[in-house]
Amino acid sequence: DSGVTQTPKHLITATGQRVTLRCSPRSGDLSVYWYQQSLDQGLQFLIQYYNGEERAKGNILERFSAQQFPDLHSELNLSSLELGDSALYFCASSQDWTSSDTQYFGPGTRLTVL
Amino acid sequence: AQSVTQLGSHVSVSEGALVLLRCNYSSSVPPYLFWYVQYPNQGLQLLLKYTSAATLVKGINGFEAEFKKSETSFHLTKPSAHMSDAAEYFCAVSPSGGNEKLTFGTGTRLTIIP
Numbered sequence: 001d002s003g004v005t006q007t008p009k010h011l012i013t014a015t016g017q018r019v020t021l022r023c024s025p026r027s028g029d030l031s032v033y034w035y036q037q038s039l040d041q042g043l044q045f046l047i048q049y050y051n052g053e054e055r056a057k058g059n060i061l062e063r064f065s066a067q068q069f070p071d072l073h074s075e076l077n078l079s080s081l082e083l084g085d086s087a088l089y090f091c092a093s094s095q096d097w098t099s100s101d102t103q104y105f106g107p108g109t110r111l112t113v114l
Numbered sequence: 115a116q117s118v119t120q121l122g123s124h125v126s127v128s129e130g131a132l133v134l135l136r137c138n139y140s141s142s143v144p145p146y147l148f149w150y151v152q153y154p155n156q157g158l159q160l161l162l163k164y165t166s167a168a169t170l171v172k173g174i175n176g177f178e179a180e181f182k183k184s185e186t187s188f189h190l191t192k193p194s195a196h197m198s199d200a201a202e203y204f205c206a207v208s209p210s211g212g213n214e215k216l217t218f219g220t221g222t223r224l225t226i227i228p
Contacts, residue, residue, distance in 0.1 A: 002157060033216075043204060043218040056215050090157055100146050100165040103216060105157035 003027065004106035006091050012112045018079040021109045025072055025093030031055070032074040033094075033103060034066055038087035049074055050097045078111070086113045116141035116207045118188075120219035128227045133177075133192040135222050137205030140186065147188040148206040148216065149179055158204065164188060175199070200226045 003026035013019055025032050034046040036059075045058035049068035060066075063081075068074040078085060088108045094101035121136040139145055146165045150158040162173025169181040179190045188205060205219040 002159070004157075042220050045215050045217070048215070058215060092158075100163075102160050102163065105150075105159070107157045 002104040002106060004091060004093050004104050006089075006106040006109050008109060009107065010110050010112070012114065013081060014114055015081055015083060017081050017113075018077065019081065019111065021076040021078070021089055021091075021111075023074045023076070023091030023093075023106060025074070025091075026104055029093035029095050029104070030072065031094045031097050031101070032068055032072070033092040034060075034074070034076050035090040035092065036087050037090060037108070041087075043090075046076070048097075055097055081113045083113050086111055116143075116145055116209055116217055118147075118205045118207045118217065118219040120203075120205050120222050122222055123220065124223045124225065126225040126227055127195045129197055130194050133190070133195045133199065133224065135190040135203050135205075135224065137179075137188045137190065137219060138186050139188060139205075139207045141207055141209060143209045145207045145209060147179075147181060148208075149173065149177070149188075149190050150204045150206060150218075152202045152204065152221075154201070161190070161203075195226050197226050197228065200224055
């Protein structure tokens with residue numbers, strides 16, 4: 001158990017819909033990262049927040065957005081969903097923002113878009 | 115920009131045999147390198163990381179990796195495979211300049227033959 005929690009574990013929805021994925025970082029961690037894992041794209045970094053502010057952006061679509069709240073939990077919002085958005089979405093957290101910090105991964109949310 | 119290449123999407127070894135999973139990196143700045151393991155239906159767990167200290171890095175579960183700058187490699191090894199090592203292994207890189215983005219390889223699925 002990494003200490004990072006993600007809800008829900010599974011999500012099934014239809015094309016065009018909007019969903020929200022939630023992540024609670026390990027106690028004391030200030031950075032939260034979101035990753036997408038799919039069969040065709042592999043593991044891709046989406047976005048990172050540090051202490052409430054966006055710090056780095058990766059291959060995140062404009063239909064996707066995220067935020068980190070004052071209690072440090074984070075939400076990833078996916079809208080106008082397409083079949084290709086079906087994937088495993090991971091949240092990770094680390095103490096700081098430096099690249100040597102270990103990122104601890106949550107168990108993931110499996111999103112299925114029908 | 116940094117990247118990692120994992121040679122061999124599938125590797126099979128007999129129980130008790132040497133495990134060798136290959137990772138080569140490309141980075142314009144000195145990199146930090148990581149190996150993560152993903153068991154079925156679980157998140158990623160850090161095995162070990164190289165952050166420019168000792169070139170031979172020991173991790174959990176008997177794994178180790180050696181950073182070889184001349185070969186731009188960071189191969190993962192374990193002297194004696196156990197059935198419990200069956201999983202998917204990911205090599206990842208981030209630049210040491212403070213950018214915390216992790217770039218993952220495509221993964222190697224390790225199968226242990228009884």
